[in-house]
Amino acid sequence: MMLVLYGGKRSPFVRRVAIWLGLQGRKFERRPVDLFGADFESFRAPLSRVAVLTTPTWCG
Structure with a gap:
């Protein structure tokens, strides 16, 4: 999985x-x-000004 930057x-x-x-x-x-x-509602952050970066989840 690749890093994904939303914003x-x-x-x-x-x-x-x-x-x-x-x-x-x-x-x-x-x-x-x-x-x-409507897209913004799924990424609403406490400050509503931050970029969202998803990272791969590693399962050990």
Whole structure:
């Protein structure tokens, strides 16, 4: 499973995470989320301004 970055297209928070991942050489998939539509309800965070990055779950 690949890292997946969810967030608004113009979000500075999402851009910062994308730059950080790029500098580390990590591959990730970017999935835009409509911040003013129904998509946002599934990613609502306490601050409503953070990027959502999903990572693979490792089962030992």
